[in-house]
Structures are given as structure tokens and as C-alpha cells.
Amino acid sequence: MPKITRAAKAPGPARLAGANPISTPRRAKGTPAPSNPVGARARRSAERRDAILAAALDEFSARGFAATRLDDVARRADVAKGTIYLHFADKETLFQELIRVEIGPVVQVLEIASHTDMPLRQVTDRLIEVFVREVFETRRKDVIRLILTEGPRFPALAEFYYREVISRVMTTIRAMLRRAHERGELRTDALVRFPQLLPAPGIVAIIWSGLFDRFEPVDVRAMMRAHFDMLLAPGSAP
Amino acid sequence: MPKITRAAKAPGPARLAGANPISTPRRAKGTPAPSNPVGARARRSAERRDAILAAALDEFSARGFAATRLDDVARRADVAKGTIYLHFADKETLFQELIRVEIGPVVQVLEIASHTDMPLRQVTDRLIEVFVREVFETRRKDVIRLILTEGPRFPALAEFYYREVISRVMTTIRAMLRRAHERGELRTDALVRFPQLLPAPGIVAIIWSGLFDRFEPVDVRAMMRAHFDMLLAPGSAP
DNA sequence: AAATAATGACTGACCAGTCAGTCAAATACG
DNA sequence: CGTATTTGACTGACTGGTCAGTCATTATTT
Numbered sequence: 001m002p003k004i005t006r007a008a009k010a011p012g013p014a015r016l017a018g019a020n021p022i023s024t025p026r027r028a029k030g031t032p033a034p035s036n037p038v039g040a041r042a043r044r045s046a047e048r049r050d051a052i053l054a055a056a057l058d059e060f061s062a063r064g065f066a067a068t069r070l071d072d073v074a075r076r077a078d079v080a081k082g083t084i085y086l087h088f089a090d091k092e093t094l095f096q097e098l099i100r101v102e103i104g105p106v107v108q109v110l111e112i113a114s115h116t117d118m119p120l121r122q123v124t125d126r127l128i129e130v131f132v133r134e135v136f137e138t139r140r141k142d143v144i145r146l147i148l149t150e151g152p153r154f155p156a157l158a159e160f161y162y163r164e165v166i167s168r169v170m171t172t173i174r175a176m177l178r179r180a181h182e183r184g185e186l187r188t189d190a191l192v193r194f195p196q197l198l199p200a201p202g203i204v205a206i207i208w209s210g211l212f213d214r215f216e217p218v219d220v221r222a223m224m225r226a227h228f229d230m231l232l233a234p235g236s237a238p
Numbered sequence: 239m240p241k242i243t244r245a246a247k248a249p250g251p252a253r254l255a256g257a258n259p260i261s262t263p264r265r266a267k268g269t270p271a272p273s274n275p276v277g278a279r280a281r282r283s284a285e286r287r288d289a290i291l292a293a294a295l296d297e298f299s300a301r302g303f304a305a306t307r308l309d310d311v312a313r314r315a316d317v318a319k320g321t322i323y324l325h326f327a328d329k330e331t332l333f334q335e336l337i338r339v340e341i342g343p344v345v346q347v348l349e350i351a352s353h354t355d356m357p358l359r360q361v362t363d364r365l366i367e368v369f370v371r372e373v374f375e376t377r378r379k380d381v382i383r384l385i386l387t388e389g390p391r392f393p394a395l396a397e398f399y400y401r402e403v404i405s406r407v408m409t410t411i412r413a414m415l416r417r418a419h420e421r422g423e424l425r426t427d428a429l430v431r432f433p434q435l436l437p438a439p440g441i442v443a444i445i446w447s448g449l450f451d452r453f454e455p456v457d458v459r460a461m462m463r464a465h466f467d468m469l470l471a472p473g474s475a476p
Numbered sequence: 477a478a479a480t481a482a483t484g485a486c487t488g489a490c491c492a493g494t495c496a497g498t499c500a501a502a503t504a505c506g
Numbered sequence: 507c508g509t510a511t512t513t514g515a516c517t518g519a520c521t522g523g524t525c526a527g528t529c530a531t532t533a534t535t536t
Contacts, residue, residue: 041501045515064391066304069491080517082494091492149387152448153302162453190464196446196456197465200438207441208434210390215400218434226428227435230469279535283481307525318483320528329526481534487527494521503512 049087051077056098061142065095065150095150096157102143103161106134107168114172120180124198124228131202132221136209145210148203170195191231201227287325289315294336299380303333303388333388334395338402340381344372345403349410358418362436362466369440370459374447383448386441408433429469439465 055077059068070091074081088094113126135141151158173195181192191197205220293314297306308329312319326332351364373379389396411433418424429435443458 039502041515044501048515062391064302064304064388066302067391070493071491081492082517083515085493086515145390148445148449149390150302152383152387153300153305158449159453162450166450167453188464188467190468194439194456194461194464196442197439197461197468200442200465201432201435203445204434204438204441207386207445211386211396212400212404215397215405218432223432223435226426226432227438229426230428230435277535279480286482308527309525312484319526320483321481323527324481477536479534479536481532483532484529485531486529489526490524492521492523495519496517498515498517500515501513503510505510506508 048077048079048083052079052084052087052094053098053101056094057102057139057142060095060098061139061146065091065146065154070094092156095154096160099143099147099157099161100164102140103147103165106140107165109134110169111172114176117179120176120183120185121228121232123176124232128221128224128228131224136202136205136220141206141209145206148207169199173198185232197231198228286315286317286321290317290322290325290332291336291339294332295340295377295380298333298336299377299384303329303384303392308332333392334398337381337385337395337399340378341385341399341403344378345406347372348407352410352414355417358414358421358423359466359470361414362470366459366462366466369462374440374443374458379444379447383444386445407437411436423470435469436466 052073055073056068058076059073062068068091070081070084073094074084077084084094088097109130110127113130114123116123135144147157147161151161174192177186177192177195177198180186181189186192201224202220205218205223208218209220290311293311294306296314297311300306306329308322309319311332312322315322322332326335347368348365351368352361354361373382385395385399389399412430415424415430415433415436419427419430424430439462440458443456443461446456447458
């Protein structure tokens with residue numbers, strides 16, 4: 001009965017990016033190399049697919065899932081509406097694929113960045129930079145906002161996101177924190193028990209920016225630094 | 239052109255609650271109540287209005303603004319669709335009024351609770367209890383989730399919420415924290431500069447519960463306690 | 477009886493998804 | 507090589523269904 005809530009078909013082989021870690025594989029208008037890595041036809045087709053995804057991100061993040069018109073997505077991607085259905089089964093699949101393509105690559109970066117035994121403070125400094133530069137200042141911020149805002153009405157999306165992102169991220173962070181705790185860099189095991197508290201200011205900043213930035217902007221970087229300063233022990237008194 | 243994104247008429251004089259602190263005020267419409275206790279007719283009308291608001295909360299928080307059908311709201315409220323339009327100008331007004339009625343009264347509680355010179359730890363303990371009992375374990379949690387999820391596409395809502403809630407809450411919290419800092423209960427002024435960090439775990443918990451509770455529930459109370467423990471200085475060793 | 481409240485069938489706009497038809501690229505053939 | 511044939515990506519008008527908002531009619535007060 002509900003239009004949005006249905007479970008959507010199996011995620012399939014998840015044709016993500018395979019190789020590079022962070023950058024989204026945007027092969028925007030590559031000049032048609034006539035000899036071929038791939039036939040000119042397939043290339044053009046892939047370009048279109050990307051254009052549709054890009055347009056979809058714009059529309060979905062401006063209007064939300066339910067209120068987005070595929071006619072608008074098509075117009076923005078400079079494509080006929082029917083073309084969308086050659087690449088994606090339906091509106092919902094398009095939405096899910098969008099999330100998958102944008103978010104997938106980021107997790108690996110985090111996993112690599114935090115799988116180290118540098119002092120916690122150094123790791124967090126690096127994480128702040130990665131977060132600000134690769135998420136907060138890019139369209140990925142909008143993707144995350146989309147997950148937060150559409151997720152509650154999108155069980156399939158929430159589940160995918162939990163499986164592919166949250167559980168991995170949480171595991172990684174928890175392990176990192178446990179090691180830091182054993183090294184005496186944390187006053188309590190509170191962070192180990194509630195790893196959500198580490199990224200909390202990032203989440204809050206994303207929400208805040210979507211709602212209240214025009215009234216009172218936040219300095220994410222400074223806020224995250226301040227937060228981490230409080231969470232980490234004074235590092236054995238001077 | 240967009241259906242949802244339009245700016246909505248001026249919020250008006252914000253006829254909120256006046257008197258009691260926490261419980262939602264029934265009888266929003268200015269009931270003259272001249273002679274008898276309350277005209278049976280007016281009372282019935284007010285009941286309907288409330289029923290509509292209650293039903294609207296259910297539907298909106300289950301489906302989101304755009305995907306909610308007023309036919310469903312009407313059915314759930316046991317009322318004909320036309321009746322909704324006797325009480326609210328349109329779908330958007332209904333939505334805004336819902337937020338207004340549910341959230342208005344809570345702010346006062348916070349303002350009162352934190353306008354004290356108890357030790358910060360005691361205040362926060364009390365705030366945790368209030369938050370958990372009056373927000374997290376009630377439908378107000380859903381209202382807040384609605385603001386977070388629909389706000390980005392609802393400039394008028396975000397503005398109302400900023401003016402009536404956020405700015406007041408932030409001012410109150412900031413003042414409280416400044417006093418605590420002057421009393422030496424805080425290690426740094428970080429919290430004074432970023433008061434958002436105090437309620438951060440509450441926000442995160444609300445989002446988390448809407449997305450991932452079925453995979454991995456959070457203990458809000460414990461998480462907030464853990465968080466506050468880290469933020470507050472070790473309170474002059476015992 | 478007049479006034480007020482409530483109803484629910486109806487309208488018109490809107491939009492996801494379809495499909496018969498078009499055409500450029502790929503392939504087969506002379 | 508040039509020409510004929512096939513393929514399949516792409517198009518956009520169209521359909522069927524949905525739903526916000528209206529209003530003539532009916533019910534309930536006073």
C-alpha cells in the first residue's frame with residue numbers, strides 16, 4: 001500500500017567503483033576516443049548514466065525523494081525520461097544506486113586511515129580533515145543528509161547503509177578507540193562503549209547546516225576540534 | 239513550481255501555549271466560553287481538531303510530509319476530509335501547526351530547568367531525565383525527527399523552529415555553561431563556544447533510533463551520561 | 477427556523493512508468 | 507573500400523492512477 005516503503009529488489013552484485021579509494025568515478029564528457037577502451041556507444045551510454053545520477057542528486061537533495069519528479073531529473077540530465085528507465089528499474093532503484101555510488105568509496109578511506117597506531121589525537125586530526133574536505137565541503141554532505149532524512153521511510157536504504165557503512169565504520173572506530181584506551185590515551189572507556197559519540201559533532205553539523213546555516217553558520221572544523229579536545233585526556237599532565 | 243518548497247505564509251503571531259509548562263495545551267482555538275463550562279459544540283470542535291493533529295502526527299512521522307495523504311489523516315482521525323479544511327488552511331499549515339503545538343511548551347521547561355546555579359553536573363542529570371522522559375520516550379521524539387527530516391525542504395518551518403526553539407535554547411544553554419565555566423566546572427571554554435555539543439548525543443540518538451534501532455539499539459540515557467562525564471571536568475578529585 | 481458544523485463525491489493537476497517509433501553506430505556483405 | 511542490414515540506445519507522447527483542495531448537500535445545534 002505505501003508507495004515508498006516497499007523493500008526493493010536484492011541489491012545485486014553492487015557494481016561500485018572497484019579501484020580507487022576516494023574520488024567518485026566521474027567520467028564526464030570524455031572525448032570519444034574512436035579506437036576503444038570501450039565502444040563509443042557504450043561510453044556514451046555510461047556518460048548518460050552518470051549525468052542522470054548527478055542530476056538525481058541535485059533534485060533529490062533539493063526536494064527529497066517523494067517530491068522529486070523524474071521529469072525534472074531527465075531535463076536536468078538533458079535526457080528523455082524514458083532513458084532513465086533504461087539505466088534504472090524505477091525511482092527507488094535510482095535513489096539507492098545514487099547513495100551506493102557516492103558513499104561506497106569513502107568507507108575504505110576511513111578504514112585505512114584509522115587502522116594505525118598513531119596517537120589518537122593525530123588520527124582524529126586527520127579524520128577531521130578528511131571529513132571536512134571529502135564530505136562536508138562536497139556533495140557527499142548532501143548524500144549523507146539524504147540518508148538521514150529519507151532513511152526513516154526507507155527501510156531498505158537504512159539497512160543497506162547500516163550494513164555497508166555504519167557497521168563497518170563503527171567496528172573500525174571501536175577497535176581504534178580500544179587500542180587508544182589501552183595505551184592510556186583515554187580517561188574512561190566511555191568512548192569505547194559509545195563510539196557514536198566520536199562522529200556526533202559531524203552529524204550535528206550536517207543537520208545544522210541544512211536547517212540553520214542561513215541564521216547562524218557553524219565552523220565544523222573548529223567544532224570538531226573542540227569536541228575531540230574534550231574527549232581526549234589531557235595527555236598526561238605537563 | 240515546486241509543491242513543497244514554497245515559502246508558506248507568514249507564521250503569524252505564533253499563538254502558542256501560555257500557561258502550563260510541559261503538557262500539550264488542548265483548546266487551541268480561542269474558546270470564548272461565555273456562560274456554560276464550554277459550549278458543547280465548541281468542545282466537540284476542539285476535540286476534532288485535536289484528533290486531526292494526533293492523526294497527522296502519526297501519518298506525517300510514518301510517511302513524511304510529501305507522501306502523507308490527507309485522506310489517511312482524515313480516516314485515522316475519524317473525520318471527513320473536508321473537516322480538516324475547517325480547521326487548517328491546507329496541508330502545510332496543518333504540518334506547521336502540529337510542530338508548533340507539540341514543541342512550544344517544552345522550551346519553557348528547559349529555560350526554567352537551566353536557569354539555576356546548581357552544579358552543572360546536577361543540571362545535566364536533570365536535563366537527561368527530562369529529555370528521556372518528555373521527549374525520547376514520547377511522540378515528541380517523532381516531532382523532532384520530523385523537523386530534522388523535513389526542515390531542509392521547509393524553509394518556513396526551519397525559520398520558525400530556529401526562532402522559537404533553537405535560538406532560545408542555545409542562549410539558555412550558553413548562559414548556563416558560561417556560569418559553570420566561571421565557577422571552574424569546565425576545563426575549557428569549548429562548550430561555551432559550541433553549545434551544540436551539549437545536546438549532540440540527544441540529536442544523534444533520535445536519528446539513530448529512526449534508522450538503526452532494529453539492528454543495534456542505543457541506550458540514550460547511558461550514552462548521554464557517558465558524554466557528559468567526558469565533557470565535564472573531573473570535578474576536583476574526591 | 478436560522479446558523480453552524482460536517483460530509484464525501486467530485487475536479488483538475490500532477491506524475492511514475494510504458495511503448496511504438498526513430499536513428500546513429502555496429503556489423504555483414506559485395 | 508563502400509553499401510546494406512541489424513542492433514539497441516534513445517525519445518516523448520500517452521495512460522492510469524493518485525491526491526490536494528472544493529462545494530453542494532446533509533446533520534446538528536441553538
